[in-house]
Amino acid sequence: MTINVNPPVAPDTQQTMGPQDYIRRSASKVPEPERKLEPVAKLIDVSKCIGCKACQSACLEWNDLREEVGVNVGVYDNPHDLTPNTFTLMRFTEWVNDETGNLEWLIRKDGCMHCADPGCLKACPAPGAIVQYSNGVVDFVHENCIGCGYCVQGCPFNIPRISKADNRAYKCTLCSDRIAVGQGPACAKACPTKAIVFGTKEEMKAHAEKRIEDLKSRGYDNAGLYDPPGVGGTHVMYVLHHADRPSLYAGLPDNPRISPVVEAWKGVTKYAGLALMGFAAAAGVVHMALSGRNRVSREDDEEARRLAAQAPAAEPQDGEPRA
Template identity: 65%
Template sequence: MGLQTLDLKQRSATTTPSPQAKSNVTEVAKLIDVSKCIGCKACQVACSEWNDLKEEIGFNHGTYDNPRDLTENSWTVMRFSEVEMKEGEEARLEWLIRKDGCMHCADPGCLKACPAPGAIVQYANGIVDFNQESCIGCGNCITGCPFNVPRISQKDSKAYKCSLCSDRVSVGLEPACVKTCPTGAISFGSKEDMTDLAEERVVDLVERGYKTAGLYDPKGVGGTHVMYVLKHADQPMLYAGLPADPSVAFSVELWKGGLKPLALLGMGAAMLGGLLHYLKVGPNDADAEEKEKEAS
């Protein structure tokens, strides 16, 4: 059950074109300005409120990350990293807080790897969404994702992740996390506008001494519909392991790319080859040959 108000750009495990008449749609993006984030976790609460999710009460692991990781019930998690930044002779402690969750890649590895038709869709506005009722629980989306985002529920064996509040966006609302953020660290709008906003902010940050500030919109996955403004854009790994140059694994591309149609063709060719061989060479019948010899 995709959202009928949004048309599709791509559909998992489908070889024919997706419905795309209503494609005159602006691509959207969520911009997370990490330099404005205070780590209050209001976005986590708003996410669980809107999406009717309830995380189990966990344990304190000695970090501020709570819950400690993304789960089927926690589609976004603040990740806290304490880093020492060298400034000439001195080292300065910095607390980097990154709101983790689905990046809504333009070239989504999850969708590419998924074998169930329509279980993963990409709407015309760029949002990548999971349709749990078509999900078969195989875990291929995890294999395909370069950001380690999808989680499979132990209860129902379905994969879950941030939907970028596709239900809200389809009726002209901003995602719940954007709505609730008290510092304005999260913005939502067209991808173009968000890129412009990010550029302004980057200029601001550079002026204030963050020489390596920049926008995180990785090209390896065709750009993303969730972008970050990072103070240290030259070292994304500082932000709880945000990959510097993410891309869908080559083995996954190979697996879901040319290999399979080629293999199917091979199987068909082998069967056809057998038929042709039989027609040309005929049966290899030792008993009949022996009988013929005896008769002659």
Template identity: 35%
Template sequence: MGFFTDTSVCIGCKACEVACKEWNNVPADQHDLLGMSYDNTGALGANTWRHVAFIEQPVPPPASPSGPAASTVDIGMPSFGDTDVRWLMSSDVCKHCTHAACLDVCPTGALFRTEFDTVVVQADVCNGCGYCVPACPYGVIEKREEDGRAFKCTMCYDRLGAGMEPACAKACPTDSIQFGELDELRARAAERVSTLHEEGVPEARLYGHDPDDGVGGDGAFFLLLDEPEVYGLPPDPVVTTRHLAGMWKRAAGAALGVAAAVALSFVGSR
């Protein structure tokens, strides 16, 4: 199971953020407008499991037949001087990677993969080591300052077990956040991209949907209207523990070599 987030219909209402906090009892953040932005949460973290980004982009006005710039502005796009501005809004969340590095490095089993193929942190098992924090290629996981344990989106694991959809998807008024079986969501997303291309939105693209990417595909993927970097997403994420098995083999080989050398030196000394 997973999420498909269609950013082209996100209105930035932050209903998903509120629903997530209320259902999962996630602590509130301090109000911070971060300068001139409506984005008062800033990024995903231990106390922000859903983050709605507000990205303001200057857009040159369209050319007119009689001059270099048109005198009208598209509906919904504010104009400042001779420059139009568009807002890209996107509700970000843990990607629930197919190949999740956080699972590889957790020493206590606090992180586990559920029967829904999602990745969950068991707070009562987490020892606060923090290994999962740098292991995440998306920078999603964070330790909570008050108690030192790691927290992130659980895709409302308790709701899934009761046959309900996650709180964020339930609260989304525009169906920007869609929940369901990943194969079905990927087919729906591909159709949506084709529709947008036909409607004159060539920049529409999918992110995190490809099972052959560096993390084996994401359990939460997105339809974007610009490059991933614009949304603060890595363009080519890879599982950070991809070389872990080889490292352990080399370490084991080195340990055996040292043990053999010690044994030989001991025999030689006799």
């Protein structure tokens, strides 16, 4: 029996999102776009999430990422932090509710929040390395990235990670490649309980209202939406049972703001910063020339990892934030 494997599907040529929709571009200006896309949002309902990690799995699969097989360090969080290959991560917190005395297992899907006012983009000195679309998606354009790590400093949520393999910054793209062809993010597609949903920001806010009403009826008086104004609101939002205390959820910032230092870069100091950065950029170019920009093939990579796995001491340390 021979079957036709994955028959070709006609490509969807109707691009719904592209460079013409940039509203911001790091260290450079963009023309006013001719159209304004409807703002989108991913809503993560923490109260519906069962921590199954289907989102993490879908993210690895869709983005063709190869994370390390790590170790257990006494918790369910694996890997233990975001890495250049792990754009999203379930973070598990055991919290005893001081009012009820009951244990609550708070599980939060961590990843880029796609801020309306993106600190990473503001901090980025490399022209066009970080862009923002008019629908709110904040995306990294890797060929423009110089690996300086300023985006990490600029991010109030500590999200971007610099790859030691190619010295570029990585984070969740909100599946901009899927959104561009009218699909939702892979994580939302994979979520079995609809804890992750995707749509226009208005729809998501309305959906959140209903969820908050339900949670309040179950005794969560402080249930609410996390759409922090300090960063102009976000295009990834949470429904939290304890919206008065976001930091319970594995340190989700109570009131995130872009660091004043980064804000200051927007003024004259940014050019000073850029001058400094020039050195780093030059170093990056030299590094690239010496080592080549091609990433190793998957087969080579697998073989190397298998060998590495046999030598337990030699665990690669990818994923340390550069800051």
